[in-house]
Amino acid sequence: MSDLGTRIRVYRGMRGMTVRALAGEAKASPSFISQLERGQTSASIGMLRRIASALGITVADLFNEDDEPAHRVVTRAERPELATGPGTRKFLISQRPLRTLEMYAGEFDPGSSTGDEPYTHGESQEIFLVLRGSLTLWLGPAGSAAAHPLGPGDSVEYRTSVPHRVVNDGDETAEVLWVISPPTPSAGEAAAGQAAAVEAEQS
Template identity: 25%
Template sequence: MSKAEPDDTGDGTNAISDATVRDVPVIVGSNLRRLRKAQGLSLERLAELSGVSRAMLGQIETAKSVPTVSLLWRVADALGVPVATLVATEQEPSLVVLTRDRASVLVASGGRYSSRSLSPANRSRGAGFFELAFAPGHREEFPAADLGTRCNLVVAEGRLKVAVGRDPAVTLLQGDAVTFEASANYVIENTSESRTVVYLVVTAPLP
């Protein structure tokens, strides 16, 4: 008989609850380790951000300790996620297909610029992955982001110039890449006579 099915003597609620309680250390530890690594945090850095000792975080990740609610709040706040995320039993699928016809696309500047998100809708707020397209000769200005935000850009097709703040513009050819601090206004200009496509990864600062 499946555990999901009630037996003949009751509704099965107690059995499910008991199993869930026993699994709490494993669930929390697995979620914490996954979230920490996804944000590129070491145990030492997370300890600094949360005020929870490295030793305690290590015990939680290895399911050797069950954290208190207060401790969970501190860790969740440091990671920038809801507390429920640390105790969630449903994990994201290992493979997510983002079909072009169902993508989230922003079209601006009279259709001369477009941005397509290449991240799932429920992605971590700490990072974003985008496909940008610029019409021939088009120049697009982008506002400054929060201090500590970084952009990593690679040219897939065409040629363009990137100017950040008051720094001199740099020219990028197909296959070239650039990384820059995005806390100042920046401009991307397609200097070619054909459509230019770039891929952009935006990483937000740690909370």
């Protein structure tokens, strides 16, 4: 239990989450999370699942005592793909368990977008970089968002709490990167779930 608690505390620190924030995400009391991190109490499997989900990892990651590898190589063909809208593709670059940052690669066909409405996720720092093609990143609430036309090599940095939306209004497929630090709960949970699904299909 002491080792488990230590790993929970380490992952929480990597995510930049307070004890109270983790407790809220996991539907537990801050005192319980604090006692669990100190190895003074145990948790049910259901509770561990909620804690792992809030941290963007799996329950197995909480019990993994293997040393962190010096490096991890992921080929383009091995990148887990996340579910997205028509004409778009999004791939997880940073591998589970998500630690201090998360990175995604994306592709937008002409006329495609991240959706009709801008979205937010957590309160992190996000960098959006265009590798190929041209598109527009909208920042701000719907109806008053500012348009930022971007071409190859252009980037924008913003908080994930700011509503944002991406539209490919060019005539070729655009390729982009997202870098987010620390990982946001919603994005981290989706990435972990999708990666686990891909691993299950390949096993």
